[in-house]
Structure formats: structure tokens, C-alpha cells
Amino acid sequence: MSKHPTKTQTKHSMQFMVLLFGLLLWFSPAPEGLKPEAWHLFAIFITAIVSVILNALPIFTSSILALSTAVLTDTLSSEEAFSGFSEDFILLIVIAFLIARGVIKSGLGKRVAFIIIKKFGKSSLGLSYSIIAADMFIAPAFPSNTARSGVLFPIVNALANDSDSKVANGTRKKIGSFLMMSSMAGLTLSSSMWLTAMAANPAGVAIANALGTNITYSSWVMAASVPILVLFFLIPWVIYKIYPPQIKHTPQAPLVAEEALKTMGKVSKNEWIMAATFLGMVFLWIVSSEWGINKTAVALLGLGVLMVSNIFTVDDLKQEGGALETLIWFAILYTMSVYLNKFGFMGWIGDYISYGVSGFGWPAVYVSLVLSYVLIHYFFVSQTAQMLALFGVFLQVGISAGVPSEMLALMLLFATNFNALITPQGSSANVIYAGSGYIEPGEIYKVGGIVTLVNTLVFLTLGTAWMMLIL
Amino acid sequence: MSKHPTKTQTKHSMQFMVLLFGLLLWFSPAPEGLKPEAWHLFAIFITAIVSVILNALPIFTSSILALSTAVLTDTLSSEEAFSGFSEDFILLIVIAFLIARGVIKSGLGKRVAFIIIKKFGKSSLGLSYSIIAADMFIAPAFPSNTARSGVLFPIVNALANDSDSKVANGTRKKIGSFLMMSSMAGLTLSSSMWLTAMAANPAGVAIANALGTNITYSSWVMAASVPILVLFFLIPWVIYKIYPPQIKHTPQAPLVAEEALKTMGKVSKNEWIMAATFLGMVFLWIVSSEWGINKTAVALLGLGVLMVSNIFTVDDLKQEGGALETLIWFAILYTMSVYLNKFGFMGWIGDYISYGVSGFGWPAVYVSLVLSYVLIHYFFVSQTAQMLALFGVFLQVGISAGVPSEMLALMLLFATNFNALITPQGSSANVIYAGSGYIEPGEIYKVGGIVTLVNTLVFLTLGTAWMMLIL
Numbered sequence: 010m011s012k013h014p015t016k017t018q019t020k021h022s023m024q025f026m027v028l029l030f031g032l033l034l035w036f037s038p039a040p041e042g043l044k045p046e047a048w049h050l051f052a053i054f055i056t057a058i059v060s061v062i063l064n065a066l067p068i069f070t071s072s073i074l075a076l077s078t079a080v081l082t083d084t085l086s087s088e089e090a091f092s093g094f095s096e097d098f099i100l101l102i103v104i105a106f107l108i109a110r111g112v113i114k115s116g117l118g119k120r121v122a123f124i125i126i127k128k129f130g131k132s133s134l135g136l137s138y139s140i141i142a143a144d145m146f147i148a149p150a151f152p153s154n155t156a157r158s159g160v161l162f163p164i165v166n167a168l169a170n171d172s173d174s175k176v177a178n179g180t181r182k183k184i185g186s187f188l189m190m191s192s193m194a195g196l197t198l199s200s201s202m203w204l205t206a207m208a209a210n211p212a213g214v215a216i217a218n219a220l221g222t223n224i225t226y227s228s229w230v231m232a233a234s235v236p237i238l239v240l241f242f243l244i245p246w247v248i249y250k251i252y253p254p255q256i257k258h259t260p261q262a263p264l265v266a267e268e269a270l271k272t273m274g275k276v277s278k279n280e281w282i283m284a285a286t287f288l289g290m291v292f293l294w295i296v297s298s299e300w301g302i303n304k305t306a307v308a309l310l311g312l313g314v315l316m317v318s319n320i321f322t323v324d325d326l327k328q329e330g331g332a333l334e335t336l337i338w339f340a341i342l343y344t345m346s347v348y349l350n351k352f353g354f355m356g357w358i359g360d361y362i363s364y365g366v367s368g369f370g371w372p373a374v375y376v377s378l379v380l381s382y383v384l385i386h387y388f389f390v391s392q393t394a395q396m397l398a399l400f401g402v403f404l405q406v407g408i409s410a411g412v413p414s415e416m417l418a419l420m421l422l423f424a425t426n427f428n429a430l431i432t433p434q435g436s437s438a439n440v441i442y443a444g445s446g447y448i449e450p451g452e453i454y455k456v457g458g459i460v461t462l463v464n465t466l467v468f469l470t471l472g473t474a475w476m477m478l479i480l
Numbered sequence: 481m482s483k484h485p486t487k488t489q490t491k492h493s494m495q496f497m498v499l500l501f502g503l504l505l506w507f508s509p510a511p512e513g514l515k516p517e518a519w520h521l522f523a524i525f526i527t528a529i530v531s532v533i534l535n536a537l538p539i540f541t542s543s544i545l546a547l548s549t550a551v552l553t554d555t556l557s558s559e560e561a562f563s564g565f566s567e568d569f570i571l572l573i574v575i576a577f578l579i580a581r582g583v584i585k586s587g588l589g590k591r592v593a594f595i596i597i598k599k600f601g602k603s604s605l606g607l608s609y610s611i612i613a614a615d616m617f618i619a620p621a622f623p624s625n626t627a628r629s630g631v632l633f634p635i636v637n638a639l640a641n642d643s644d645s646k647v648a649n650g651t652r653k654k655i656g657s658f659l660m661m662s663s664m665a666g667l668t669l670s671s672s673m674w675l676t677a678m679a680a681n682p683a684g685v686a687i688a689n690a691l692g693t694n695i696t697y698s699s700w701v702m703a704a705s706v707p708i709l710v711l712f713f714l715i716p717w718v719i720y721k722i723y724p725p726q727i728k729h730t731p732q733a734p735l736v737a738e739e740a741l742k743t744m745g746k747v748s749k750n751e752w753i754m755a756a757t758f759l760g761m762v763f764l765w766i767v768s769s770e771w772g773i774n775k776t777a778v779a780l781l782g783l784g785v786l787m788v789s790n791i792f793t794v795d796d797l798k799q800e801g802g803a804l805e806t807l808i809w810f811a812i813l814y815t816m817s818v819y820l821n822k823f824g825f826m827g828w829i830g831d832y833i834s835y836g837v838s839g840f841g842w843p844a845v846y847v848s849l850v851l852s853y854v855l856i857h858y859f860f861v862s863q864t865a866q867m868l869a870l871f872g873v874f875l876q877v878g879i880s881a882g883v884p885s886e887m888l889a890l891m892l893l894f895a896t897n898f899n900a901l902i903t904p905q906g907s908s909a910n911v912i913y914a915g916s917g918y919i920e921p922g923e924i925y926k927v928g929g930i931v932t933l934v935n936t937l938v939f940l941t942l943g944t945a946w947m948m949l950i951l
Contacts, residue, residue: 024788066788067787067794069787069794069797070784070787070788070794073783073784073787074780074781074784074788076780077777077778077780077781077784080774080776080777080780081773081778081781087568087774087776087777088568090568090774090777091566091567091571091776092566093566094565094566094571095559095562095563095564095565096562097558097561097562100562100565103804104544303551303552303558303561305551305562306547306548306551306552306558306561307548307552309544309545309547309551310545310549310552312544313544313545313548316538316540316541316544317537317541317545323538323540323805326540326801326802326804327801327805328799328801329804330798330799330801330803330804331797331798332801332804333797333800333801333803333804333807334794334797334798336804336807
């Protein structure tokens, strides 16, 4: 028998420590100014978040245990506890998740990617631009950067392989590593660009709304457009300089793509239907606020069209347990975050920190809030979990300190996305790319750190100026 | 080119007909006394139901299109439309679904199934009797047929699997489909048998009391006993005839089971954890009303325990897209049924019938009330919702027409249970069983329709005679 604890033992003792932490918090007296129910809900919520950060429990397990505890201790009534499940934006995420499968299954995702490479893929840099452009193009209907990386990664991987840049024979840096890093960085931009490009985005908008700050599909796109446009050109170039590919010119890539397109043949009926459904949905989402159309109903209609056309079938749906997983933990953490706010916890923390920053002008508060929010992502595995845990508090603090609320809300939600490359585990997409072996974790800390820095600087300067102009 | 239409063409023309039917209803003027929103919701709801009955669309597709239509036409607000997703009993169904997987994965389901097969497994019919007997036995302490099906379903599922009758490889009809259908039919009987076997029963007794009709625990059991005893023997035999299993005699099954039990060896740690979790959950469900514990929170806790123990994992969950499918269509149909009632459609139908039966003798009124009550369940997803919406109206109508009040009250409350198999969404239990894939929705309309007919005939003839004798 080894004297070192096994992996299971380590996990069990970690779980025990987290439980102890939660019990200690629970039985500590509520701080001055907080109702016991608010304190108890906070104890449950933060214990769930800590158990995820420390990897003691998967986010799903920790969420269902947290909600169960909240109901069984009468901290939340059952009506309160399950209310998140009927939030239309959460259902939107789940439905759009399913639609994204249709994009892949119809073959349209592949075709669009090949067309872009055919046109722009002559150099490594051009290739990286074209990958990010493709990502940007499909992002509005892919409310999951994980799902999107599932579309992009195989293409990037094939590109690397077809350029004779392989992990196995030590040639990963020829071009593969560069393209992978660019695509990961591109995901931070595509997710910031569209309200429907990442699960946390609409959830954040709902939280902002609950705090009295209104964000629409079009105000989001408008605000994001200018900094994202600049970063779209800047980021691949920065990576090209600090993490260069050994091959710079790839004259054969467009040929490979052209060949692949020939093999695919004419645009199939399913691709046409998929494209029409997709464009129709994006159009209706864009005009949804103005025309008073519910976005989730649009997604349901789109999914219905795909199902009637057999592009996505009930059998396909039966494989999508991951969507159920997301629905459940997401609805739970969202609900707890909402009730932390309703019970006065967010306001209380907000007042507390506001007091600390009082005397500072709002610009100083704004900058420190955004920077802290970006840096705290070091500790979070899930972008969405960080947003659910902190966005409401940060927004509340800023509003109390006089920061323009819509600008701050948008900036923090952009940051939820543009900070994703700060660690190898900072986003599921990073995990998928790093898992290929083309990129080593240490390289993400270095290159990803610089990308995050550039993202943050451009958003804080140009992005802020632009928002002050248009909002 | 063949002159005969292809299967796809037939399906498309069927879809077109259903669409036409829906549009005709939608644009017809609302009948006297109905608000346009009630009429429009009815048009959408009945079109969805008809498209499922005619097999023009799967129930999932037809549900999402129906809800989307309801929201996009402003027939339902988005808050109304998605409200069903936060109903705790619907989430209970989904969670119970996942726990059932744990029962199987832990090996416990297998062991219990083998024990039953060893004792009663010489024929398919014998097995179905043993399942229903077990249901009858636990029913008085399970005031929820949903929770009870959460107990029975995993065992029936394990029985099917261990008899090499599986959905995945097309052998569901060997014995699995038959056993599932029998168990669902059995639940209609066990719920009718005991005042405490279903949530709606005591609620109905309270409503009857408020209208001056007294029903006790023992008068209920006495009245139910004779028709239920007959149906207990009749129903499995009827299903055996009209929906036969491919395997009828299984003389070797008890021997195989005994051998399998020997191979399984001693009860494993996972089985103990599963059994303890299960019994704990059942205990908490039984005392839930009295102790004020939320049943869904109990289920979440149970699932959490299974996940912490790695009996059911996040990877297992990713396979359970079927649970998501169920959640979505059930929540949608439930919601539409609730709003049909809230918009006054149900009450309008009730008034209409009262008017129709005035002037007839009480036996004619009695029979037409019971028959209408049974048939109206076509439009109700929730048995409890139907009881709450119509029981009072129907009882009042009958009493005014001179029908013996206690007999009518009991018969309508029995009907609340024995009509449950009339549609796939007629009871949460049906949803759980049909979600397994062993039974197709269309089969429930057919076989369930016949079971409902037999239940109704036996209750109306023998049941009525028996009640006239004893009351």
C-alpha cells in the first residue's frame, strides 16, 4: 500500500473540506444588514461555486445538491427554486444548442468553412483570419463557444495535418500551433460579438434587466462592433508576432479547400433549408426587440422547421443529454443568483464595496471593476459560472458608484468572453484545442495572457469611447 | 417514377391536411361565449394533438411548433408559454427518469427484476400480473402515481432489458412493450383503488364534501374494490390479446434468473447505496405532504447522492437526451392545457354539457356525464388539472339532474384515474414509460383507448351496480 493518498481519496477529502466550509458559513451569524435567508442562500451558492473551482464536484452535481439544500432548508420555496427553468432565455440556449447540431449535420458548417479558406487561405496569417471570420459568421446561431469549437476544431486540425504540421513528429509549430491559438483567441471575439454567441450572454442581459439596465440584441451588436472589428485585425497579427508559425505561406490550402468543396458537390437541399432557417432566425432575432417577437419562440420555430425537414430528428435529440445537463445546472445557478439579488445580498455587497470606493470618481471605479473582473477569471473554470457569481454584484457596485449602467453591463459581459484565454481551463474551447497537443498549457498562460491584455486594453479604451458616443 | 405516393409524400400531405385543419379552426369565428384567445389556443392545441394522433409529426416536433405558434401569435405571452417548465412535478418526472438509470446502472434493478422473474416469470402474462400486484401493494402509501411510476418503471425497464428485449436493437416488442403497457394500465387501477394513491383523490373528496357529498377512506375502498378486482384480472389479459408480446411462455426464465442471481453474487456497495437512496427517497415522498417536504427537492438530493457516489455520472447524463425531449413536450402540452382552463375553455365546455343534458332522466345524465368526463381527458395533460377544472361542474350538473351524489362523485373521481391511458400525455406515468422508447405514442392512443374503454365499461356497469347495492 502506498502512503500517498489515491486520487479518489484526495477528491473525497476535498469534498469533505468544501462541505465543512459550507457548514461553517451556514452556521456563522449573518453579517449586519443581511437577512438570514440571504446569508444562507449565499452560503449554499458560494459552497457550490467553490466546489466547482476546487474541482471537488462537477458543476451539475454541485448545482443540484445546492438547489436541493436550498429547498429542503426552506431557504427557497419550491416555486422560487424552480422558477429559472421557465426563463425563456435559458430555453433559448438549449434550443439553439440543438439547432447548432443541425448546422453541422446538414453539412452547411463545413461548406462555409471551406469557402472561406478557399478565398483567404493563401498564407498562415490569411488562414487564421479566415478561420476567425468563419467563426464570427456562424456565431450568432451558436450560443455555446464549446459547440462552436466543436465545428471549428476539426477543420483547424485538418488544415494543420494537411500542411504537414503534426504533433506526433514534432512539427506542431510549423503552422498547427499558430492556427489553434488563433482560433481559440478568435472564439473570445466571436463570443463577445453577438448576444446569442455564448450561453452567458443572454443570461447576463436578463440579470442586467432585473437590475434595471436594458440591453437589446442590436445595442449589444452596436457596442461590440467597433472594438471587435479592431481586435479582429489586431489579434491574429499579435499572435503571428509572439507565437509565429514556421511556415508563413500556404498556397496549397485554398486548393485543399477547393478539392473538398468539389467532393461535397452541389449545395444540398438540406443545406439550403438550413441556410434559410438560419438566416431567418438571425433576422428575427435582430428585429425581435423592435417587433416584440420572443426570441425563444423564434428558436422553437427554427428547430421545428429543421425537424419537419428531418435535418434534426428526434433520434438526434436523444443523443443531446449534454443540453439537458446545461439546462439544469444553468437554470439552478441562475435562479440562485437571482434570489441572492432579490434577498438583498447583491445590494448589500454593492453598498459595502461602494463604501470602499466612495470618493473615487466613476471612471476609476469602472476601470478597477473591469480589470478585477478580467483577472478573477484565473480562478474560474466556467465563464458562465463566473458571470452568474459576480456579474450582478459588480454591476450593482458600479451603478452605486455612478458608472453609466448600460456601458458597465455591456463591458462586463464582453469581458466574460474576452477573458477566456487567460488560462488553459478558462473555457471549454481551450480545453478542446489544448487537448490536441498542438498547444502546451504553459503557452496558453503566456500567449493567452497577452491576448487577454490586448483584448482588455482595446475594449477599455476604444470600446469605452465608442460606447460613450453611441449609448 | 411510381404513381403511388412515397411514404414521405404521404407524410407531407398529412402534414398539409393537419395544417389546413388548424388554419380553418383558427379563422373560424369563436363560438358564442368563448373569448377569441381561448378559441385560438384551442385551435393550436387540438391541431398539435391531431397531428400526433394522425402520426403527421412526432409529439416533440408538434409541441414545439404549437408553442412557437401560440407565442408568435400573441395567444400566450412568453411568460405564460414557458411557465410549465418550472412546474416542480414536471422536473420530478425528469429527475426520476435519471434516477431510474441509476437503479439500472447500479445493478439493483437487475437484481430485483431477477428475483421477480425467479418467482413469477414462467409466462409473460404472469410477469405482468406480478408487476401490477406490486403496484397495488405499494399504492396506498404513494400519493402520487408519478412517484410510483418512478419506482416501477426502472424495474419494468430492467425486466425488459434482461429478457433481451431492447429498444436499440429493434426487439422492444419481444416482451418490453407489453410489460410497459401493462404497468401503465396497472397504474390506472392502483390509483383508482385507494383514496391516498393519487394526489387528485383527496382533493376531489374535499371538493365533493364542499358540495355536500361525503366520501370516506373506507367508502372509497369498498366502492372501488369489486370493479378493480375484476379489472385487475381482465386488463393484462386484454393487453395480452391486443398488444401481445412476441414471447409468451418463458419456462426457462426462472431458471435463467436464478442462475443470473448466482452469477451476480453478493449485493455490491453500489447496490446498497442505490437501495438506501431509493428507500430514503420513497420514505421522504410518503411523508412529504405531512412534513411539508418538496418531492422534487427530494429527487434532486437522491440524484445528487448517486452522482457523488459515481453511480450515475455526468457522462451518463450526456446520453439522456430522451429526458430533455420529454421535459420539453410535456411542459408545453401541460402549459397549454392549463391556459385552456384559465382562458375559460374548460368551463365553457362544462356549461355546454349541462345545457345539453337538461330534461333527461338521471341514469342518462349519469352515463353521459361519466362518458364525457372520460373522453374530455383527450384534451387534458394533467389528471389533476382536469379534476380541478371539471369535477365540481360535472358533480353539480349531475346532482341537479337527480343523480345519486355519492355514486356520481366516486365514479368521476375513479374516472380521473381510470381514464389516464387515453393519451400518451394523459398521465405523467405514461410520459415516463413512453419516454423509454418501448412504446410509441400512437400505440397508446390505440391500446390505451381500448383499456380505457374496458375500464369505463366495467366501472359503468358492474361498478354502478355494486355501488347501488352498498351505498
